[in-house]
Amino acid sequence: MEFQQQVLQYLVTGITVGSIYAIIALGFVTIYNITEIINFAQGEFVMLGALFAVSLHNAHLPMPLAFVLAVAATTLCGAALERVAIRPAKGASTLTLIIITIGASISIRGLSLIAWGPDPYSLPAFSGNKPVMLGEAAIIPQSLWVLGATIVVLACLYGFFEWTLLGKAVRACAINAAAARLMGISPSRMALLSFSLSAALGAIGGVVMAPMTLATYDMGSMLGLKGFVAAIIGGFTNTPGAVAGGLLLGILESLGAGLISSGYKDAIAFIVLFLVLFFRPRGLFGGRDTARGGL
Amino acid sequence: MERKGVEEYQHFITLAALIIVIGGLPFFVTSSYHLSIMAFIGINTMLAVGLCLLMGYAGQVSLGHAAFYGIGAYASGILTTRFQINPWLAMAMAAIVTGVIAYVISVPMFRLKGNNLAMGTLGFGIIVYLVFVEMRDWTGGPSGLMSIPSLSAFGFVFDSDMKYYYLIWAFTLLFLVLSLNIVNSRVGRALRSIHGSEVAAETLGVNTSKYKSQILVVSAVYASIAGSLYAHYLTFINPQPFSFKLSIEIVVMVVIGGLSSVWGAIFGAATTTVLSEVLRALIPKLLRGATGEYEIVVFGVILMVVMIFMPEGLFSGIVRRAKAWRNGRALRMRAIESDAALHTNGLVGQGPVVAKDK
Numbered sequence: 001m002e003f004q005q006q007v008l009q010y011l012v013t014g015i016t017v018g019s020i021y022a023i024i025a026l027g028f029v030t031i032y033n034i035t036e037i038i039n040f041a042q043g044e045f046v047m048l049g050a051l052f053a054v055s056l057h058n059a060h061l062p063m064p065l066a067f068v069l070a071v072a073a074t075t076l077c078g079a080a081l082e083r084v085a086i087r088p089a090k091g092a093s094t095l096t097l098i099i100i101t102i103g104a105s106i107s108i109r110g111l112s113l114i115a116w117g118p119d120p121y122s123l124p125a126f127s128g129n130k131p132v133m134l135g136e137a138a139i140i141p142q143s144l145w146v147l148g149a150t151i152v153v154l155a156c157l158y159g160f161f162e163w164t165l166l167g168k169a170v171r172a173c174a175i176n177a178a179a180a181r182l183m184g185i186s187p188s189r190m191a192l193l194s195f196s197l198s199a200a201l202g203a204i205g206g207v208v209m210a211p212m213t214l215a216t217y218d219m220g221s222m223l224g225l226k227g228f229v230a231a232i233i234g235g236f237t238n239t240p241g242a243v244a245g246g247l248l249l250g251i252l253e254s255l256g257a258g259l260i261s262s263g264y265k266d267a268i269a270f271i272v273l274f275l276v277l278f279f280r281p282r283g284l285f286g287g288r289d290t291a292r293g294g295l
Numbered sequence: 296m297e298r299k300g301v302e303e304y305q306h307f308i309t310l311a312a313l314i315i316v317i318g319g320l321p322f323f324v325t326s327s328y329h330l331s332i333m334a335f336i337g338i339n340t341m342l343a344v345g346l347c348l349l350m351g352y353a354g355q356v357s358l359g360h361a362a363f364y365g366i367g368a369y370a371s372g373i374l375t376t377r378f379q380i381n382p383w384l385a386m387a388m389a390a391i392v393t394g395v396i397a398y399v400i401s402v403p404m405f406r407l408k409g410n411n412l413a414m415g416t417l418g419f420g421i422i423v424y425l426v427f428v429e430m431r432d433w434t435g436g437p438s439g440l441m442s443i444p445s446l447s448a449f450g451f452v453f454d455s456d457m458k459y460y461y462l463i464w465a466f467t468l469l470f471l472v473l474s475l476n477i478v479n480s481r482v483g484r485a486l487r488s489i490h491g492s493e494v495a496a497e498t499l500g501v502n503t504s505k506y507k508s509q510i511l512v513v514s515a516v517y518a519s520i521a522g523s524l525y526a527h528y529l530t531f532i533n534p535q536p537f538s539f540k541l542s543i544e545i546v547v548m549v550v551i552g553g554l555s556s557v558w559g560a561i562f563g564a565a566t567t568t569v570l571s572e573v574l575r576a577l578i579p580k581l582l583r584g585a586t587g588e589y590e591i592v593v594f595g596v597i598l599m600v601v602m603i604f605m606p607e608g609l610f611s612g613i614v615r616r617a618k619a620w621r622n623g624r625a626l627r628m629r630a631i632e633s634d635a636a637l638h639t640n641g642l643v644g645q646g647p648v649v650a651k652d653k
Contacts, residue, residue: 033396038413038414051435054633064476065372069420078476085630086600089602089603089606092603092606094409094410095350095354095356095409096602096606098356098409098413099550099598099602100547100598100602100603102358102543102546102595102598102601103594103595103596103598103602104592104599105595106543106592106595106598107591107592107595107596107599108594108595109591110589110590110591110592111586111587113587113589113591114582114589114592114594117587118586118587122402134572182416200572205449208396221539225414225417225418225421228414232411232414242580261429262427263425263429264429266421266425267422267425268420269418270419270421270422271425272419273414273418274403274415274418277402277407277411277414277415280404281407281411
């Protein structure tokens, strides 16, 4: 009984953390599908979202407004990144683009260190800290916020891809960039959109998770890597796969840390990464072009 | 043939000049702080040359190079402090262990390409770092290993910054010469062909996976020996210097030095090492008592700007542009001369001159 209860608790934690990984993974997939770039600065958007929210909340703004403004500010950062660092290097090799986004990542991290300093910040939970009991497992309310935010994000993305002209243009670009271009869809506008969208996704993840962890300038790199692993599990071009990959990784990590060793928690993600890359390089969920673009 | 001769001659001159400069510097620089920085430039050059072979020549990115450096340092530290093995023997054993690890991981790793390879090597670096932190019984955990013995040979003990400076640079120069030989050999040409196009290289009979594995082993062994020297020089090690941050700093060195320039590696290592020291001293003054890794902003901007404007690397980019400018000027001069010649021959103004040779 004791053991079952523990496992249940780990599952709850895993799904919560996994939802964050899923949101970050969606950011990777969105940029990759349109530009074929792996944005190594993806995790920094999560950090920016969290720290903007902390600052705005400390400036006595109500939480919902702080949330929206933090996401908006991070979205602008994403757009700026595309214009300043990605656009000028148009047509560069993969190696060059990897190094550019790594440069962007450590620049953003360093600038945040200057702006916010090295100390961790806390953000109050959105609706108190009194745990809700689900059978034997305790769920903190913030976990429900995380799950709720993930579901809302997925629903909005689905609506965006299925029912709006812009969303259909994004999907067209992901499915066949050349044909999309012939239909009058501007690839450079789509690239800008993809960076803005994935910055917004990262920021949402950052704001909802900030009350559970602490927000620091260097929280982004590890989260970014976990999001990448989640996307790899999902096959990288596959949006629903990325979500499943995020949840799977979160659960594996939580169970591994709880039942095996907490010191090696961060290693679990990379061991999963190697297993997937070496044995199922197209992800766990089918072939390369499954569900490319939409949800 | 003749061109190759000239190139070899240039390498010889550069090497001789370098030996004179490196040999002579301690006569002018005597503070042990400055000597230790120059020693670290040597260590970083070994790391940068290794990554330069891998990244610049073979075109294979590695974001986990600090792992090999750390494995070398820890292998030396553990073998000498726990098993009382002779430091030189330990260094050789560490290099062999690192080489074998590199070979073993190269087989699955190089099946990955581009972005996945970058993430794979990054993951390898992070796992190795976690092992340093977590395997407390062997590595001493976060506090590390203490009292690693100094190196000594035939009763001569390396016990000062200056002695280590010379020792480290002797290894560095050896690796530079070795790397130049690799680059200018059949292997070097094979590597460049892999960089150009792996498929084309294979159709021409280049065993690409063999060469990629070999060059990873070579660069891992360089890093391992650099790590062993680091461990014996400082006499203590902890996991912190072998983190992801160093892997990125090695990439910065290679980017500054030029992705495929063996000589550039010294320039890259020196610039990065000195810059990081200067920034570490300067930033607390600018930002009132700030402590932290503020220098990463500068490194990040360098990576972005150099890669956007000179994807071949800063040093190589400048050299190429200087050559192009010189050639361009020579061409312009010749054009002006021939123009003048046409004028003196009274040919200008008499319709188009198609050819005036002979």
